[in-house]
Amino acid sequence: MSWFLWLGSAPSLLLVGLVGRELGLGVGSQVVQAVTCSRWETFGVAGLFQDGDVVIGGLFSLFYKPPAMDHDFTQLPPYKPCTRLQGLPLQYIYAMVFALEEINESGTLLPGVKLGYHIHDSCGLSFWALQAALSLLGGKGSSCSLSAAMANYSAAYGEESGERTGDQSVPLIIGGDSPNTAQILSRLLRPLSVPLISYTASCPCLSDRSQFPNFFRTMPSDIYQVRAIAQLAIRLNWTWIGAVVAKNSYGLISIKIFQEETRGAGVCLAFVETLRRENIVSDATRAALAIQASTAKVILIFTWYTDVRELFEQLDARNVTDRHFLASEAWSTSGDLLQNPSSSKVASSVLGVAIRSSVIPGFEKYLRNLSPSHRPKDRFLREFWENVFLCHLGDTAPANKLLQKDPLPPCSGTESLQTVQNLLTDTSQVRVTYNVYLAVYAVAHALHRLLLCPDIKSLPRNSSSTCSIPKHIKPMEVLQHLMKVNFTTPQGEMFYFDGADVPAKYDLVNWQKTLGGKLKLVLIGRVDGYDLQMNESAIQWSTGSNQVPVSVCSESCRPGTRVATRKGEPLCCFDCLPCTEGEISNITGSPNCEPCPPEFWSNSDRTACVPRQLDFLSFNETLGITLTTVAVFGVTVTTTVFVVFLYYRQTPMVRANNSELSFLLLLSLKLCFLCSLVFIGRPSVWSCRFQQAAFGISFVLCISCLQVKTMVVLAAFRSARPGAEALMKWFGPGQQRGSVCFFTSIQVLICVIWLSLSPPVPQPDLDVPGLKVTLQCAMASVVGFSLVLGYIGLLACTSLLLAFLARKLPDNFNEAKLITFSMLIFCAVWAAFVPAYVSSPGKYAVAVEIFAIIASSYGLLFCIFAPKCFIILLRPEKNTKKFLMAREQKD
Incomplete structure (x- = not known):
């Protein structure tokens, strides 16, 4: 037996060896x-x-x-x-x-x-x-x-x-x-x-x-006290906890149960140190160093009070006084610890579970x-x-x-x-x-x-009963x-007894300092089975504040951010990443950011979804005022040119350039300038329909006039050749007006069909990110809009080709050169419009379309009518039939 008693640090071996030797009844032993x-x-x-x-x-x-x-x-x-x-x-x-x-x-x-x-x-x-x-x-x-x-x-x-x-x-x-x-x-x-x-x-x-x-x-059973301590940690939001436990079943099983109870609640153990009574000084020193080095402000201790006393002395020697302790019943009420000077220095903030106090x-x-x-x-x-x-x-x-x-x-x-x-x-x-x-x-x-x-008389007959x-x-x-x-x-x-156990009843105690600096036990709650009741206001913390101390590896992510775990570290150690635009988190420590519904957007703090603000190109903002001013100025200039041509309608310069088509062209240009104003302001059902129809018809009318003018120039030049006198019969005034009406009616028909079947409707552009969402005229039928633009492009290209063919006609018919240059500008503007329109966000897409309308209109106005107005107003000597005929004879 003595050999096993000698191995006092291995009690299980002691029992096995002891029983084996004794049952064997060895003589030598x-x-x-x-x-x-x-x-x-x-x-x-x-x-x-x-x-x-x-x-x-x-x-x-x-x-x-x-x-x-x-x-x-x-x-x-x-x-x-x-x-x-x-x-x-x-x-x-x-x-x-x-x-x-x-x-x-x-x-x-x-x-x-x-x-x-x-x-x-x-x-x-x-x-x-x-x-x-x-x-x-x-x-x-x-x-x-x-x-x-x-x-x-x-x-x-x-x-x-x-x-x-x-x-x-x-x-x-x-x-x-x-x-x-x-x-x-x-x-x-x-x-x-x-x-x-x-x-x-x-x-x-x-x-x-x-x-x-x-x-x-x-x-x-320890299950109840460990669950109570786990509830305390969760309730006080302590997620980063150090642990010091006895290296025996009491400590090791308790810390295992604690981890199981806090799993899923975001509680992590910063470290786990074990104490053995046989090596208590060295083990307590190691545990004190771990506590000192750790960022955990709360330490959970499951061991006997004599071990805790040595641990506190080691902490006192290292001046570690800013930790808070969760105590098991094995030491939470120890009078020896309460009277120990080291305890009053390092453990003035202890919260623990204690065996229910009673009176004998x-x-x-x-x-x-x-x-x-x-x-x-x-x-x-x-x-x-x-x-x-x-x-x-x-x-x-x-x-x-x-x-x-x-x-x-x-x-x-x-x-x-x-x-x-x-x-x-x-x-x-x-x-x-x-x-x-x-x-x-x-x-x-x-x-x-x-x-x-038992009372013998009360027993049934023929029953036997013996008393011990x-x-x-x-x-x-x-x-x-x-x-x-x-x-x-x-x-x-x-x-x-329920098997080996009795009903679980505990007290919750707090170590508090008296006026004399000594420690005393204060009852702050009770535990009955799994039910925990605690008066948090009665707790005294070593910080001197009623605020619950914080013990976390990472501060909780505030609303508006989400938790991002760090690779290779516990779940309690994480970074806080802000939610992206359009996503929110409205709770502390949110693992994910939730996207807002399409009609809503995240606020600046990313904590709530707020209704999106409708935005559109209005007359009150700088861009709207600028475009309106430019468009109105274009209308004014066009009207001025119209008045000039009307006043000088009998002059050779006006008459030589087909005055009737010129007046119609000026009228269509004025409509082009005016239709750009329809795109400004809050879109409505009728404004969405009217703006596209006005835009398509106005430009077709304008280009039709240019195309007919070019065709007349070519016909006039060809009719001057022998045998072609009858060609001009097909390009008389009636035919010219009919051609313009025919070309324009095709666009009118396209617009009627398009706007009848699938017209554009005012709709917010929810696909574009941002708090402000543009209220625009959504194209319900891209095909209809494409046909409108395509027809305008077809006429423009045809006019450009005809004008290019007529560019070398005599000077009195030099309007073909002006049409060629104007159509080049027109095609360039609208060729650049397509990519600019597609890539522009929100209301700026509308501004691009308005700019293209105004720019192309100005291009046509200045390229065709500026040289003529220059001669009419500033060089009247050239506005004569003799001058025009002389240039023709010279050429």
């Missing part, structure tokens, strides 16, 4: 066991003992500093006792003693039965707890080997003898404070059906009845009346007494002689706990202590059911009745 157990008897078996009809075993981690062990495997390790007595576990021990004495004095619960106790210290180490459990199984003073313990246990509960023999053994043990220890003890006690009731082991794994059928606990009537009075004079065999009380009053009891050597350097003065005998304030006497918030108290009462109620004899006798109680019977326990606690709450 018995010598080692004798040596080991003799040392155990010397240092480890000391405890509290009280015999009774039924004896209940107790295991508590009273001393927290384990002995230094040599692992060089060259000799048997010296098994020295643990040191540094803890006040709070001592309170647990006296809670068990108090409950047993209370039950013994009760007249209703277990009347006539006296309960005893055998209590040992387990030093917080699994192999020490195992040794103590073996001693309890074998009876007081027995060998600590498993084979001897089982032999003594069989003898004590032998079915053949029918009576108890030897030293008293326990049918039940209250203990197993850590999950590892509870698992080892439960597996050890399972073959013997000895129940184990833990008051602090909260690992969810212990709820598995197939593995631990003999395990019970008065402490809720009469318990404080019981504690304050404790005295070594009344309990002379109580070694634990003696050492506590000497530590508190710094004296030694004169009748014996100091209980702490292994640590004492200077001799203490003898105690005067007047010392009393009535005015002492420490962890033992503080019953203001009884938590784990109440779990121990409940465990004792659960055992008592199970024994009461077991020992209760305290001396004959078997662990299996206690186990069966524990499963059926159901009673009301002094606080009026129902207590029962």
Whole structure:
């Protein structure tokens, strides 16, 4: 056995090796066991003992500093006792003693039965707890080997003898404070059906009845407290959290559950550091460095309070004082930590889950009346007494002689706990202590059911019933009745076991600084099962503000932006990218930007979709005013030219250039200028129809006049040749007017058909991005519009070709040259119009079309009529028949 005890850091190996060796009953191991157990008897078996009809075993981690062990495997390790007595576990021990004495004095619960106790210290180490459990199984003073313990246990509960023999053994043990220890003890006690009731082991794994059928606990499963802590993190919007956990099932399973509960809520762990009690100084140093280097402002800690104390001291040494802590029940209410100077510096902002605080009537009075004079065999009380009053009891050597350097003065005998304030006497918030108290009462109620004899008269005939006798109680019977326990606690709450578990009830606590700078616990909420209720306004943060501290890897993306994860980093670390135009995000931390409906557009902040503003080319804006001015000026110039031609209509210059077609051409040009004004202003159903019809017909009329004029020039030139006199008969005034009407009627017919079947309608151009959307005349039929433009282009090209052929006619017919040049400008303008119109956005496309109308109209006006007006007005001497005939003869 000693070889496995030597490997104290591997309790699971200890159990396997121990059981294997003991069941094998190796002869060589018995010598080692004798040596080991003799040392155990010397240092480890000391405890509290009280015999009774039924004896209940107790295991508590009273001393927290384990002995230094040599692992060089060259000799048997010296098994020295643990040191540094803890006040709070001592309170647990006296809670068990108090409950047993209370039950013994009760007249209703277990009347006539006296309960005893055998209590040992387990030093917080699994192999020490195992040794103590073996001693309890074998009876007081027995060998600590498993084979001897089982032999003594069989003898004590032998079915053949029918009576108890030897030293008293326990049918039940209250203990197993850590999950590892509870698992080892439960597996050890399972073959013997000895129940184990833990008051602090909260690992969810212990709820598995197939593995631990003999395990019970008065402490809720960690699933509930971890879910409560996860709810706290989510509710307070803490998404970037560091974690420090015990490297055992308590810490590792808890952090796993925490990750599962926060998955999908955007909570990430910045780091996870583990602590082992065997290497607590180096592990705490490593964890403190990780906390210091991390950007996480909230640290989740799942470990025992003694480990937390070392961690806080390491943080204090590095002046890390700006962190906030989420505490598990294992340390959230630790009075030792609250009184530690390092805690007040680095942990003034702790939010934690705690075991539900309760009241044990009469318990404080019981504690304050404790005295070594009344309990002379109580070694634990003696050492506590000497530590508190710094004296030694004169009748014996100091209980702490292994640590004492200077001799203490003898105690005067007047010392009393009535005015002492420490962890033992503080019953203001009884938590784990109440779990121990409940465990004792659960055992008592199970024994009461077991020992209760039914009324013989009330039994049916031929029925047999036997009453259990305290001396004959078997662990299996206690186990069966524990499963059926159901009673009301002094606080009026129902207590029962659901498998191994009890209903989950927690307090939410906050560490707050008093005016004196010390820390105190403040209740801020409660947890019942999965239901969490918290008063956030009651929380005191170390920042001094009521504002909840922020702990995020990346600040939440404000509305108007979206989350963009960083490659290779946790989901909590991200960038915020602004939404593009036309998309919005109206919630914080939006993963995507949502596009606005076609009729809406995003506002400047990209947080809401607002109705698009209708935009069109109006008379009030600069561009509209400019185009209107240019168009009106064109109408004015055209009218002026018309008046000049009308006034000089009898002159040779006017008459020689077909005055009737010239007047009609001027009229059509005026219409062209005027039709451009129809494109300005808010489009309507009728304006959309009229503007296209006016544009198409006006330009066809204008070009028809030019084409007929060119044809007349060519006909006149050809008729001057011999034998062609009859050609001019086909180009008389009537034929000219008819030709113009014919060419124009074709365009009129196209427009009528187009506007009747599929006319353009006013419609916003929603395909163009932007808050302002252009209200334009949408072409419902591109074919109709193409035919209108195509027909204009066909006439223009024909006129250009005819004018080009007539460009070298005599000077008196030089109008062909002017028509050629004007048609070149006209075709160039409209050739450039097509790509410019297609590429122009919104109302600027309308402006391009207006510009093309005005530019081509000006081109025709100036190229054809400017030279003539120059001669008519400024060179009247050339406006004579003689001059024109002279030029003809010269040519």
